Amino acid sequence: MHVARSDSLGIHPVLYSFRRCPYAIRARMAVLAAGVVVELREVVLRNKPQALLDVSPKATVPVLVNTLGGAVQVIEQSLDVMRWALTQQDPQGWLNGADAAPQQAWIVLNDGAFKGALDAYKYPERHPERSVVEHRAEGERLMLVPMNHTLASQPFLAGERPGLSDVALFPFVRQWAGVDPVGFAGRPLPHLQRWLNHWLTSAAFEQVMARWPAWEPGQAPALFPALKGLGLECDV
Ligand SMILES: N[C@@H](CCC(=O)N[C@@H](CS)C(=O)NCC(=O)O)C(=O)O
Known part of the structure:
Protein backbone atom coordinates (compact mmCIF):
# COMPACT_ATOMS: atom_id res chain seq x y z
CA MET A 1 0.00 0.00 0.00
CA GLN A 92 -20.08 -14.23 6.27
CA GLY A 93 -17.02 -14.61 8.48
CA TRP A 94 -14.56 -15.09 5.60
CA LEU A 95 -11.72 -13.73 7.71
CA ASN A 96 -12.34 -16.26 10.50
CA GLY A 97 -9.24 -18.43 10.60
CA ALA A 98 -7.83 -16.71 7.52
CA ASP A 99 -4.43 -16.36 9.15
CA ALA A 100 -4.29 -20.00 10.20
CA ALA A 101 -1.59 -22.07 8.51
CA PRO A 102 -3.82 -24.30 6.33
CA GLN A 103 -5.69 -21.39 4.74
CA GLN A 104 -2.47 -19.44 4.21
CA ALA A 105 -0.86 -22.52 2.67
CA TRP A 106 -3.65 -22.91 0.10
CA ILE A 107 -3.30 -19.29 -0.96
CA VAL A 108 0.49 -19.48 -1.21
CA LEU A 109 0.24 -22.68 -3.26
CA ASN A 110 -2.39 -21.21 -5.56
CA ASP A 111 -0.73 -17.85 -6.16
CA GLY A 112 2.69 -19.47 -6.61
CA ALA A 113 3.22 -22.93 -8.05
CA PHE A 114 -0.36 -23.54 -9.20
CA LYS A 115 -0.57 -20.21 -11.06
CA GLY A 116 2.53 -21.25 -12.97
CA ALA A 117 0.98 -24.62 -13.82
CA LEU A 118 -2.27 -22.92 -14.82
CA ASP A 119 -0.48 -20.58 -17.23
CA ALA A 120 1.41 -23.50 -18.76
CA TYR A 121 -1.82 -25.50 -19.15
CA LYS A 122 -3.61 -22.47 -20.70
CA TYR A 123 -0.78 -21.63 -23.07
CA PRO A 124 0.93 -24.97 -23.82
CA GLU A 125 2.50 -23.49 -26.98
CA ARG A 126 4.66 -21.32 -24.69
CA HIS A 127 5.79 -24.43 -22.80
CA PRO A 128 6.53 -27.03 -25.46
CA GLU A 129 8.78 -29.00 -23.11
CA ARG A 130 5.67 -30.77 -21.85
CA SER A 131 2.54 -32.16 -23.50
CA VAL A 132 -0.90 -30.82 -22.53
CA VAL A 133 -1.57 -34.04 -20.63
CA GLU A 134 1.64 -33.50 -18.66
CA HIS A 135 0.67 -29.88 -17.91
CA ARG A 136 -2.70 -31.09 -16.68
CA ALA A 137 -1.08 -33.75 -14.53
CA GLU A 138 1.23 -31.14 -12.99
CA GLY A 139 -1.60 -28.80 -11.91
CA GLU A 140 -3.62 -31.70 -10.57
CA ARG A 141 -0.65 -33.11 -8.67
CA LEU A 142 0.30 -29.72 -7.23
CA MET A 143 -3.08 -28.50 -6.03
CA LEU A 144 -6.25 -29.97 -7.47
CA VAL A 145 -5.87 -33.52 -6.15
CA PRO A 146 -4.90 -32.29 -2.65
CA MET A 147 -7.89 -29.92 -2.75
CA ASN A 148 -10.18 -32.74 -3.78
CA HIS A 149 -8.83 -34.79 -0.89
CA THR A 150 -9.45 -32.01 1.65
CA LEU A 151 -12.90 -31.27 0.25
CA ALA A 152 -13.84 -34.93 0.65
CA SER A 153 -13.97 -34.48 4.41
CA GLN A 154 -15.16 -30.86 4.70
CA PRO A 155 -17.33 -28.73 2.40
CA PHE A 156 -14.86 -25.86 2.15
CA LEU A 157 -11.11 -25.39 2.38
CA ALA A 158 -11.69 -23.30 5.49
CA GLY A 159 -13.86 -26.02 7.09
CA GLU A 160 -17.61 -26.15 7.56
CA ARG A 161 -18.03 -22.63 6.25
CA PRO A 162 -16.32 -20.81 3.39
CA GLY A 163 -13.31 -18.68 4.21
CA LEU A 164 -10.77 -16.41 2.58
CA SER A 165 -8.90 -19.29 0.94
CA ASP A 166 -12.06 -20.62 -0.74
CA VAL A 167 -12.94 -17.24 -2.20
CA ALA A 168 -9.33 -16.51 -3.15
CA LEU A 169 -8.84 -19.81 -4.99
CA PHE A 170 -12.08 -20.54 -6.83
CA PRO A 171 -11.52 -17.99 -9.66
CA PHE A 172 -8.26 -19.78 -10.52
CA VAL A 173 -9.83 -23.24 -10.44
CA ARG A 174 -12.59 -21.82 -12.65
CA GLN A 175 -9.96 -20.71 -15.13
CA TRP A 176 -8.37 -24.16 -15.04
CA ALA A 177 -11.74 -25.85 -15.63
CA GLY A 178 -12.44 -23.44 -18.48
CA VAL A 179 -9.45 -24.66 -20.50
CA ASP A 180 -11.27 -27.93 -21.22
CA PRO A 181 -14.69 -27.93 -19.51
CA VAL A 182 -15.76 -31.36 -20.78
CA GLY A 183 -12.41 -32.87 -19.87
CA PHE A 184 -12.54 -31.26 -16.41
CA ALA A 185 -16.04 -32.60 -15.77
CA GLY A 186 -14.74 -36.10 -16.51
CA ARG A 187 -11.76 -35.93 -14.14
CA PRO A 188 -11.95 -37.99 -10.93
CA LEU A 189 -12.21 -34.86 -8.74
CA PRO A 190 -15.83 -34.98 -7.53
CA HIS A 191 -15.38 -32.97 -4.34
CA LEU A 192 -13.46 -30.24 -6.14
CA GLN A 193 -16.11 -30.12 -8.87
CA ARG A 194 -18.88 -29.81 -6.27
CA TRP A 195 -16.97 -27.02 -4.52
CA LEU A 196 -16.35 -25.12 -7.76
CA ASN A 197 -19.97 -25.53 -8.74
CA HIS A 198 -21.04 -24.03 -5.41
CA TRP A 199 -19.21 -20.82 -6.27
CA LEU A 200 -20.08 -20.65 -9.95
CA THR A 201 -23.81 -21.04 -9.29
CA SER A 202 -23.88 -18.53 -6.41
CA ALA A 203 -25.80 -15.28 -6.67
CA ALA A 204 -22.66 -13.44 -5.62
N1 LIG B 1 -0.29 -10.18 -7.43
C1 LIG B 1 -1.31 -9.43 -8.13
C2 LIG B 1 -1.48 -10.04 -9.52
C3 LIG B 1 -2.52 -9.33 -10.36
C4 LIG B 1 -2.39 -9.67 -11.84
O1 LIG B 1 -1.37 -10.23 -12.28
N2 LIG B 1 -3.40 -9.28 -12.63
C5 LIG B 1 -3.27 -9.45 -14.07
C6 LIG B 1 -4.61 -9.66 -14.76
S1 LIG B 1 -5.37 -11.19 -14.32
C7 LIG B 1 -2.71 -8.17 -14.65
O2 LIG B 1 -3.14 -7.10 -14.29
N3 LIG B 1 -1.73 -8.28 -15.54
C8 LIG B 1 -1.12 -7.13 -16.15
C9 LIG B 1 -1.15 -7.16 -17.62
O3 LIG B 1 -1.65 -8.14 -18.21
O4 LIG B 1 -0.69 -6.19 -18.22
C10 LIG B 1 -2.59 -9.42 -7.30
O5 LIG B 1 -2.79 -10.34 -6.49
O6 LIG B 1 -3.39 -8.48 -7.42
Whole structure:
Protein backbone atom coordinates (compact mmCIF):
# COMPACT_ATOMS: atom_id res chain seq x y z
CA MET A 1 0.00 0.00 0.00
CA HIS A 2 1.19 3.55 -0.66
CA VAL A 3 -0.21 7.03 -1.00
CA ALA A 4 -0.55 8.86 -4.29
CA ARG A 5 -2.52 11.48 -6.14
CA SER A 6 -5.80 10.37 -7.67
CA ASP A 7 -8.40 11.81 -10.02
CA SER A 8 -11.20 10.35 -7.91
CA LEU A 9 -13.64 12.69 -6.20
CA GLY A 10 -13.38 10.46 -3.16
CA ILE A 11 -17.06 9.74 -2.78
CA HIS A 12 -16.49 6.03 -3.32
CA PRO A 13 -13.21 4.13 -3.34
CA VAL A 14 -12.15 3.35 -6.92
CA LEU A 15 -11.57 -0.27 -7.94
CA TYR A 16 -9.62 -0.78 -11.15
CA SER A 17 -10.75 -4.17 -12.32
CA PHE A 18 -10.89 -6.53 -15.26
CA ARG A 19 -13.95 -8.72 -15.47
CA ARG A 20 -12.30 -12.06 -16.26
CA CYS A 21 -9.14 -11.62 -14.16
CA PRO A 22 -9.16 -14.15 -11.29
CA TYR A 23 -7.38 -11.72 -8.98
CA ALA A 24 -10.01 -9.07 -9.71
CA ILE A 25 -12.85 -11.58 -9.29
CA ARG A 26 -11.66 -12.47 -5.78
CA ALA A 27 -11.42 -8.77 -4.92
CA ARG A 28 -14.95 -8.06 -6.20
CA MET A 29 -16.30 -11.06 -4.25
CA ALA A 30 -14.89 -9.58 -1.03
CA VAL A 31 -16.14 -6.07 -1.81
CA LEU A 32 -19.61 -7.46 -2.45
CA ALA A 33 -19.60 -9.60 0.71
CA ALA A 34 -18.46 -6.64 2.77
CA GLY A 35 -21.27 -4.44 1.49
CA VAL A 36 -18.77 -1.80 0.42
CA VAL A 37 -19.71 0.28 -2.62
CA VAL A 38 -16.87 1.14 -4.98
CA GLU A 39 -16.57 2.99 -8.26
CA LEU A 40 -15.64 0.21 -10.65
CA ARG A 41 -13.32 1.09 -13.52
CA GLU A 42 -13.13 -1.70 -16.07
CA VAL A 43 -9.62 -1.77 -17.52
CA VAL A 44 -8.57 -2.95 -20.97
CA LEU A 45 -5.21 -4.53 -20.15
CA ARG A 46 -3.63 -3.71 -23.51
CA ASN A 47 -4.67 -0.06 -23.16
CA LYS A 48 -4.39 0.78 -19.47
CA PRO A 49 -5.79 4.14 -18.44
CA GLN A 50 -3.27 6.82 -17.48
CA ALA A 51 -5.15 7.34 -14.19
CA LEU A 52 -4.28 3.75 -13.21
CA LEU A 53 -0.64 4.11 -14.28
CA ASP A 54 -0.41 7.34 -12.29
CA VAL A 55 -1.48 5.71 -9.01
CA SER A 56 0.07 2.29 -9.62
CA PRO A 57 2.95 2.13 -12.11
CA LYS A 58 3.12 -1.66 -11.82
CA ALA A 59 -0.32 -1.55 -13.42
CA THR A 60 -1.82 -4.90 -12.59
CA VAL A 61 -5.44 -5.23 -11.58
CA PRO A 62 -7.11 -5.12 -9.17
CA VAL A 63 -6.01 -1.82 -7.64
CA LEU A 64 -8.11 -0.05 -5.06
CA VAL A 65 -7.77 3.70 -4.53
CA ASN A 66 -9.37 5.01 -1.39
CA THR A 67 -9.58 8.76 -1.04
CA LEU A 68 -11.89 8.81 1.92
CA GLY A 69 -10.59 10.76 4.87
CA GLY A 70 -8.12 12.99 3.03
CA ALA A 71 -5.06 10.89 2.18
CA VAL A 72 -5.08 8.69 -0.89
CA GLN A 73 -4.50 5.05 -0.06
CA VAL A 74 -3.53 2.70 -2.93
CA ILE A 75 -3.95 -1.04 -2.44
CA GLU A 76 -2.23 -2.97 -5.21
CA GLN A 77 -2.60 -6.65 -4.31
CA SER A 78 -5.85 -8.58 -4.61
CA LEU A 79 -5.47 -10.26 -1.23
CA ASP A 80 -4.94 -6.87 0.39
CA VAL A 81 -8.09 -5.56 -1.32
CA MET A 82 -10.00 -8.56 0.05
CA ARG A 83 -8.74 -7.93 3.57
CA TRP A 84 -9.38 -4.18 3.28
CA ALA A 85 -13.00 -4.84 2.37
CA LEU A 86 -13.64 -7.64 4.86
CA THR A 87 -12.01 -5.74 7.70
CA GLN A 88 -14.79 -3.16 7.34
CA GLN A 89 -17.54 -5.72 7.48
CA ASP A 90 -17.43 -9.49 7.24
CA PRO A 91 -20.97 -10.80 7.68
CA GLN A 92 -20.08 -14.23 6.27
CA GLY A 93 -17.02 -14.61 8.48
CA TRP A 94 -14.56 -15.09 5.60
CA LEU A 95 -11.72 -13.73 7.71
CA ASN A 96 -12.34 -16.26 10.50
CA GLY A 97 -9.24 -18.43 10.60
CA ALA A 98 -7.83 -16.71 7.52
CA ASP A 99 -4.43 -16.36 9.15
CA ALA A 100 -4.29 -20.00 10.20
CA ALA A 101 -1.59 -22.07 8.51
CA PRO A 102 -3.82 -24.30 6.33
CA GLN A 103 -5.69 -21.39 4.74
CA GLN A 104 -2.47 -19.44 4.21
CA ALA A 105 -0.86 -22.52 2.67
CA TRP A 106 -3.65 -22.91 0.10
CA ILE A 107 -3.30 -19.29 -0.96
CA VAL A 108 0.49 -19.48 -1.21
CA LEU A 109 0.24 -22.68 -3.26
CA ASN A 110 -2.39 -21.21 -5.56
CA ASP A 111 -0.73 -17.85 -6.16
CA GLY A 112 2.69 -19.47 -6.61
CA ALA A 113 3.22 -22.93 -8.05
CA PHE A 114 -0.36 -23.54 -9.20
CA LYS A 115 -0.57 -20.21 -11.06
CA GLY A 116 2.53 -21.25 -12.97
CA ALA A 117 0.98 -24.62 -13.82
CA LEU A 118 -2.27 -22.92 -14.82
CA ASP A 119 -0.48 -20.58 -17.23
CA ALA A 120 1.41 -23.50 -18.76
CA TYR A 121 -1.82 -25.50 -19.15
CA LYS A 122 -3.61 -22.47 -20.70
CA TYR A 123 -0.78 -21.63 -23.07
CA PRO A 124 0.93 -24.97 -23.82
CA GLU A 125 2.50 -23.49 -26.98
CA ARG A 126 4.66 -21.32 -24.69
CA HIS A 127 5.79 -24.43 -22.80
CA PRO A 128 6.53 -27.03 -25.46
CA GLU A 129 8.78 -29.00 -23.11
CA ARG A 130 5.67 -30.77 -21.85
CA SER A 131 2.54 -32.16 -23.50
CA VAL A 132 -0.90 -30.82 -22.53
CA VAL A 133 -1.57 -34.04 -20.63
CA GLU A 134 1.64 -33.50 -18.66
CA HIS A 135 0.67 -29.88 -17.91
CA ARG A 136 -2.70 -31.09 -16.68
CA ALA A 137 -1.08 -33.75 -14.53
CA GLU A 138 1.23 -31.14 -12.99
CA GLY A 139 -1.60 -28.80 -11.91
CA GLU A 140 -3.62 -31.70 -10.57
CA ARG A 141 -0.65 -33.11 -8.67
CA LEU A 142 0.30 -29.72 -7.23
CA MET A 143 -3.08 -28.50 -6.03
CA LEU A 144 -6.25 -29.97 -7.47
CA VAL A 145 -5.87 -33.52 -6.15
CA PRO A 146 -4.90 -32.29 -2.65
CA MET A 147 -7.89 -29.92 -2.75
CA ASN A 148 -10.18 -32.74 -3.78
CA HIS A 149 -8.83 -34.79 -0.89
CA THR A 150 -9.45 -32.01 1.65
CA LEU A 151 -12.90 -31.27 0.25
CA ALA A 152 -13.84 -34.93 0.65
CA SER A 153 -13.97 -34.48 4.41
CA GLN A 154 -15.16 -30.86 4.70
CA PRO A 155 -17.33 -28.73 2.40
CA PHE A 156 -14.86 -25.86 2.15
CA LEU A 157 -11.11 -25.39 2.38
CA ALA A 158 -11.69 -23.30 5.49
CA GLY A 159 -13.86 -26.02 7.09
CA GLU A 160 -17.61 -26.15 7.56
CA ARG A 161 -18.03 -22.63 6.25
CA PRO A 162 -16.32 -20.81 3.39
CA GLY A 163 -13.31 -18.68 4.21
CA LEU A 164 -10.77 -16.41 2.58
CA SER A 165 -8.90 -19.29 0.94
CA ASP A 166 -12.06 -20.62 -0.74
CA VAL A 167 -12.94 -17.24 -2.20
CA ALA A 168 -9.33 -16.51 -3.15
CA LEU A 169 -8.84 -19.81 -4.99
CA PHE A 170 -12.08 -20.54 -6.83
CA PRO A 171 -11.52 -17.99 -9.66
CA PHE A 172 -8.26 -19.78 -10.52
CA VAL A 173 -9.83 -23.24 -10.44
CA ARG A 174 -12.59 -21.82 -12.65
CA GLN A 175 -9.96 -20.71 -15.13
CA TRP A 176 -8.37 -24.16 -15.04
CA ALA A 177 -11.74 -25.85 -15.63
CA GLY A 178 -12.44 -23.44 -18.48
CA VAL A 179 -9.45 -24.66 -20.50
CA ASP A 180 -11.27 -27.93 -21.22
CA PRO A 181 -14.69 -27.93 -19.51
CA VAL A 182 -15.76 -31.36 -20.78
CA GLY A 183 -12.41 -32.87 -19.87
CA PHE A 184 -12.54 -31.26 -16.41
CA ALA A 185 -16.04 -32.60 -15.77
CA GLY A 186 -14.74 -36.10 -16.51
CA ARG A 187 -11.76 -35.93 -14.14
CA PRO A 188 -11.95 -37.99 -10.93
CA LEU A 189 -12.21 -34.86 -8.74
CA PRO A 190 -15.83 -34.98 -7.53
CA HIS A 191 -15.38 -32.97 -4.34
CA LEU A 192 -13.46 -30.24 -6.14
CA GLN A 193 -16.11 -30.12 -8.87
CA ARG A 194 -18.88 -29.81 -6.27
CA TRP A 195 -16.97 -27.02 -4.52
CA LEU A 196 -16.35 -25.12 -7.76
CA ASN A 197 -19.97 -25.53 -8.74
CA HIS A 198 -21.04 -24.03 -5.41
CA TRP A 199 -19.21 -20.82 -6.27
CA LEU A 200 -20.08 -20.65 -9.95
CA THR A 201 -23.81 -21.04 -9.29
CA SER A 202 -23.88 -18.53 -6.41
CA ALA A 203 -25.80 -15.28 -6.67
CA ALA A 204 -22.66 -13.44 -5.62
CA PHE A 205 -20.68 -14.82 -8.55
CA GLU A 206 -23.41 -13.77 -10.96
CA GLN A 207 -23.23 -10.27 -9.54
CA VAL A 208 -19.44 -9.98 -9.69
CA MET A 209 -19.46 -11.17 -13.31
CA ALA A 210 -21.81 -8.46 -14.56
CA ARG A 211 -20.47 -6.74 -17.68
CA TRP A 212 -19.02 -3.26 -17.54
CA PRO A 213 -17.98 -1.18 -20.52
CA ALA A 214 -14.32 -0.11 -20.52
CA TRP A 215 -13.86 2.89 -18.23
CA GLU A 216 -13.37 6.28 -19.89
CA PRO A 217 -11.97 9.26 -17.97
CA GLY A 218 -14.70 11.71 -17.09
CA GLN A 219 -17.57 9.25 -17.38
CA ALA A 220 -20.25 9.03 -14.70
CA PRO A 221 -19.12 6.58 -12.00
CA ALA A 222 -20.24 2.96 -12.44
CA LEU A 223 -20.97 1.75 -8.94
CA PHE A 224 -20.32 -1.80 -7.81
CA PRO A 225 -22.46 -3.31 -6.54
CA ALA A 226 -25.10 -1.38 -8.45
CA LEU A 227 -27.55 0.19 -6.00
CA LYS A 228 -30.80 -1.37 -7.12
CA GLY A 229 -34.13 -1.92 -5.46
CA LEU A 230 -33.77 0.81 -2.86
CA GLY A 231 -35.13 3.58 -5.00
CA LEU A 232 -31.46 4.42 -5.56
CA GLU A 233 -30.94 3.37 -9.17
CA CYS A 234 -27.39 4.66 -9.40
CA ASP A 235 -25.78 2.16 -11.77
CA VAL A 236 -25.35 4.79 -14.44
N1 LIG B 1 -0.29 -10.18 -7.43
C1 LIG B 1 -1.31 -9.43 -8.13
C2 LIG B 1 -1.48 -10.04 -9.52
C3 LIG B 1 -2.52 -9.33 -10.36
C4 LIG B 1 -2.39 -9.67 -11.84
O1 LIG B 1 -1.37 -10.23 -12.28
N2 LIG B 1 -3.40 -9.28 -12.63
C5 LIG B 1 -3.27 -9.45 -14.07
C6 LIG B 1 -4.61 -9.66 -14.76
S1 LIG B 1 -5.37 -11.19 -14.32
C7 LIG B 1 -2.71 -8.17 -14.65
O2 LIG B 1 -3.14 -7.10 -14.29
N3 LIG B 1 -1.73 -8.28 -15.54
C8 LIG B 1 -1.12 -7.13 -16.15
C9 LIG B 1 -1.15 -7.16 -17.62
O3 LIG B 1 -1.65 -8.14 -18.21
O4 LIG B 1 -0.69 -6.19 -18.22
C10 LIG B 1 -2.59 -9.42 -7.30
O5 LIG B 1 -2.79 -10.34 -6.49
O6 LIG B 1 -3.39 -8.48 -7.42
